[in-house]
Amino acid sequence: MNVPVLIAGGGPVGMTLALELGRRGIRCMLVERNETTTRHPKMDITNARSMELFRRMGIAEELRAVAVAEDHPFDVSWITSFAGHELHRFRYPSVVEARERIRRNNDGTQPREAPMRVSQTEIEPVLKRAIERMAGVDVRFGVQLVDLAQDGHGVTATLRRKLDDATETVRCAYLVGCDGGSSQVRRCLGIPLSGQSNVMQRFMTHFKSDAREVLQRWGFAWHYQSNHGTLIAQNDRDTWTLHSRFPESASGGDPDPAALVRRFVGVDIEHRILVANPWTPHLVVADRYVKGRVLIAGDAAHQYIPTGGYGMNTGIGDACDVAWKLAAILHGFGGPALIESYEAERRPVGLRNCEMAGRHNQVRVQIGKLYDAPLEAPGAEGASARAYASGQIRTLGNAENESLGIELGYIYADSPLVFPESGASVPAETLTYVPTAMPGARLPSVFLDDGSALYDRLGDWFTLLVLGDDPDAADAFQRAATMRGLPFTLLKLDQPQLLAVYAARLVLVRPDNHVAWRGNRIADDTAAARVLACALGWPAGEGGAAATLPQRDTLLSARS
Secondary structure: OEEEEEEOOHHHHHHHHHHHHHHOOEEEEEOOOOOOOOOOOOOOOOOOEHHHHHHOOHHHHHHOOOOHHHOOOEEEEEEOOOOEEEEEEEOOOOOHHHHHHHHOOOOOOOOOOOEEEHHHHHHHHEEEHHOOOOOOEEEEEEEEEEEEEEOOOOOOEEEEOOOOOOOOEEEEEEEEEOOOOHHHHHHHHHHOOOEEOOOOEEEEEEEOOOOHHOOOOOOOOOOEEOEEEEEEEOOOOOOEEEEEOHHHHHHHOOHHHHHHHHHHOOOOOOEEEEEEEOOOOOOOEEOOOOOOOOOEEEHHHHEEOOOOOOOHHHHHHHHEEEEEEEHHHHHHHOOOOOHHHHHHHHHHHHHHHHHHHHHHHHHHHHHHHHOOOOOOOHHHHHHHHEEEEHHHHHHHHHHOOHHHHHOOOOOOOOOOOOOOOOOOOOOOOOOOOOOOOOOOEEEOOOOOOOOEEHHOOOOEEEEEEEOOHHHHHHHHHHHHHHOOOOOOEEEOOOOHHHHHHHHOOOEEEEOOOEEEEEEEOOOOOHHHHHHHHOOOOOOOOOOOOOOOHHHHHHHEEOOO
C-alpha cells in the first residue's frame, strides 16, 4: 500500500479533505491535474457553516486575511445600470457587525463564525500552503488520475504527470474523487448524474478596473445585479467578475467580453480582462456517492447554479464528513458502516441544496421580467415603473443570501450512525435556522459563562457534553471509548440554562459537530458502549448498535 488515502482533485474540497486527514494523523496523497491553483474566480462566498469547519481546522484566520475587509457589507443591489438607477438594495451586515450579532444573541440561533467574502483565486493558495506544510500530506500538482481499479483490499490508481506524460500506479486503501464536474473518478465508476443539465448559457468576464466612482456609485455591494447579469466585487478595490446572460446576438460564437462589461455598466470604463469564457450551469446530483472503496465529493457529486453559493460550501461539508470517517476506520476504531453512511448523510443534503439553488434562480427569473417595464423612461412614467419594480423585488426577496436554515439546519436524521428519537420532527424551515440538538443535527453554538465558545471546547473526536453532575454517565462513556481506543473528551458544564438549547443533560457530539445521541441518563456501560458503537459504524453482532428502532429505544433511558 503506497498511501492510505488518495485524493484526486486539488480544488478547495480536495485540499480541505487533505488538510483534515493530515490533522487527524492520516497520510494521504493529493493529485491535481493543473500545475497551479485556479485563475478562475468561481466561488465568492464562504458561508458561516464552512467557516465553522475551517475554524475547527485552525485555518479560519489565514483565510480571512485574504478576504474582503471585515468592515465591508454583504449587500446585494438590483440596478438598471450604473448610468441609471438603483432599484432595491438588500442590506446585510459586515463580518464585524455579524460578530456583534452572534455575541448578542447567545441562544443557539447563531453560527459560531460569520461568513466570508472571498474569491476562489484567493482561497486556494492559502489551502495549498496549509497542506504543503502538513506532515503526511503528499501534494502533487500537474498530476492527473486517468484510471482506477479496485478490489476488496484497496484501489489501484493510474496517474499521469503533465510535464512529460509519464505514468505511475499508486495503491491506496481508499480513493476520494474531488475532481470537479467532469470528474474522471466518477466516470471510471460509471456513476450517472440526475437532474437538469445545461440549465442556461452564461459568459464569465473576470477583469481589473479602478473605476470605483462608477462601479461603486451607490457604495460597497457584494453583488450588483440587473437583467444583464451579476457583477461580483471580488475585493471591493479593483477586481470584478461579471456573469452575463448570453446575448442572442452571440449565438454564432462567443460574445465580446468588453461589450458585455459596457452593456452591464452602462458607460465605458477603463478595464483589463483577466479571464473570459462561456460556461453552462447545471442542477445535477450523482446517483451514488460511494462505490466500494471509492467516494466522490464536491462538484464531482453535485453541481448547482451558483444562486445561494451552495456549490463549494456543500463540498466543504462533504470533505469534513469523509475525513473523520476515513480517519476513524484507518485508526482502527471506526466500523465498516462509516463508508456507506457518507452517502446516507451527504446525498440528501446535496439533493436539497440542488433544489434550493433552482428555486433561488427562479426568483431571479421573476425579477428579470420586471425589466420589461420602462424603467429608464423620463419623468413620472419612469419613476412609477421603478417604484413598482422596487416593491416587487422587495416582495420577492433574496432568500438565496438569507437561508440560514439551509446553511446550518441540515440534519442527518436517517443516518445509520445516529439514534432517532420517538416523536422528533426535523425542522422544515429553510430561511430561518431553528436550533435543535436532535440526533443528526449540527450542535447549536453558544458562548459559555466564562466567555469562551462551546465549539472551541469540543475535542477533536467525540465529545460528551454533561450538563450538571452525572459521574456515572461520564464514566460509562469514558470506559466505552477506552475499550475502542477512541480519543474522547468529557466536557462537564454547570450551566442549567443550556438545557433550554440542548433539551437533554447528556449530548454526544461527533467530530463534525453533529449530534450522535442525547438523553438525560444512560442505563449502564452496555448502553453507552452500544451508543458509541452505532456512532462509529459498527454493526449489530460486533458490539454495535441494535438493528431495529425498538431495540435501540430499549438501550437508552427515555428523555424526560
